[in-house]
Amino acid sequence: MPIGQLRAGEFDRFVAARWSALLHLARLLTGGDRHRAEDLLQEALVKLWFAWPKVGEQAPEAYVRKVLARAAARSARRRWWGEYPVEQLPDPPEAADATAAVDERTRLEAMLALLPARQRTAVVLRYYQDLPERQVAEVLGCPVGTARSLTARGVARLRLLLSDAVEPVE
Amino acid sequence: MDHFEQDLARMMRDSRQDTPYEDRHRQRLRVAVRARQRSRTAWLATGSALAVAGLGVGLMVLASSVAQGGTTPRPRPVTSAESVPGPPVVRPASTAEEGAKPAYTPTTRPLPKPYRPTTSGKPST
Numbered sequence: 088m089p090i091g092q093l094r095a096g097e098f099d100r101f102v103a104a105r106w107s108a109l110l111h112l113a114r115l116l117t118g119g120d121r122h123r124a125e126d127l128l129q130e131a132l133v134k135l136w137f138a139w140p141k142v143g144e145q146a147p148e149a150y151v152r153k154v155l156a157r158a159a160a161r162s163a164r165r166r167w168w169g170e171y172p173v174e175q176l177p178d179p180p181e182a183a184d185a186t187a188a189v190d191e192r193t194r195l196e197a198m199l200a201l202l203p204a205r206q207r208t209a210v211v212l213r214y215y216q217d218l219p220e221r222q223v224a225e226v227l228g229c230p231v232g233t234a235r236s237l238t239a240r241g242v243a244r245l246r247l248l249l250s251d252a253v254e255p256v257e
Numbered sequence: 258m259d260h261f262e263q264d265l266a267r268m269m270r271d272s273r274q275d276t277p278y279e280d281r282h283r284q285r286l287r288v289a290v291r292a293r294q295r296s297r298t299a300w301l302a303t304g305s306a307l308a309v310a311g312l313g314v315g316l317m318v319l320a321s322s323v324a325q326g327g328t329t330p331r332p333r334p335v336t337s338a339e340s341v342p343g344p345p346v347v348r349p350a351s352t353a354e355e356g357a358k359p360a361y362t363p364t365t366r367p368l369p370k371p372y373r374p375t376t377s378g379k380p381s382t
Contacts, residue, residue, distance in 0.1 A: 102286070106278035115269060125282075133289045137297075192272035214262065215269035246261055 098139055101147055102132060109151055115211045116159035119196025131155045152216065153226045160208040160227060198248050206241035213238045 109131075113124035131154040135147060142150045199207050205227070212223045224234035258266070 099283070102283075103278040106282065107276045108273070110276050111273040115272075129282075129286060129289055132286055133293050136286075136290050137293070188271065191268060192274075195268045195272055210265075211269065214266040217266070242262060242265070245265060249261075249265075 094139060094143070097143060098136060101143075105148060105151075109148075109155070112152065112211070112215065113155055113159070114196070115199060115215055116155060116208055118200030118202070118207060119193075120200070127155055127158050130158060152212075156208050156212060156226045157228060160205045194249075198245055201248060202241050202244060206237050206244070209234055209237035210241035210245065214242075 110124060110128055113128040113131075114121060117123045117127060128151075131151050134154050135142070135151055138150060139147070199211070202210065208227065209223055212218045212226055213220070218226070220235050220238065221231055223238065224231040227234055227237075229237075
């Protein structure tokens with residue numbers, strides 16, 4: 088089998104196996120924006136294709152994670168002026184299937200969307216990917232102190248938003 | 258991790274939905290890879306053309322500077338009585354002995370004075 092076909096087959100098997108997990112990561116990184124998450128993931132996978140000879144045998148998922156995180160932290164920076172915390176949570180979209188899980192996911196994504204992009208990325212890497220602070224810093228391309236600060240500020244803001252959300256309405 | 262952080266991690270994990278990798282995703286990815294390959298090829302071709310053009314210009318400049326350096330006459334050291342004719346020098350005539358002296362011009366080296374006995378009648382001491 089030609090090398091090109093072999094590479095395409097390995098790449099396709101990796102993407103098919105990890106698509107769901109990577110899309111969920113992208114969705115968390117974009118604060119629940121499904122379309123932007125798919126765009127980000129596709130861009131990251133295109134880069135992975137060209138880097139496959141180097142990273143395919145070692146850690147392709149770590150490579151995709153780094154590309155996703157940096158793109159998410161970078162791209163939303165342009166809209167930073169549009170993101171600001173509010174006292175009241177936005178109303179979640181009406182869901183056909185109003186299960187508790189859907190409500191929780193919707194609330195979580197709404198909370199994450201209110202964070203600045205770099206804080207959101209740091210929080211997702213630290214708590215969803217369970218990466219140590221040193222690795223969060225390496226993925227974001229910043230000093231460890233900066234990563235620690237981003238994570239702490241992001242969690243503090245989420246703590247405030249989520250505690251406001253669960254307070255009973257009087 | 259405190260209770261809130263643990264809860265946050267749990268919410269992030271539990272919110273995951275199973276999204277299968279569909280043919281439309283596969284097709285879209287293939288199209289994107291092909292488009293990126295074409296733009297990379299065009300970029301490489303442009304870069305190569307610019308590099309070749311730059312090299313060509315550099316070689317031309319080098320060649321012309323070498324050619325200009327070959328036509329400039331190098332100054333020759335004078336090793337004999339041969340001299341390059343220069344502007345005429347007017348000297349006041351004094352004695353017959355001195356009249357035979359060759360004219361000194363800036364382009365020739367002064368020749369050593371030949372020994373000439375004096376003609377005053379007095380023996381030289």
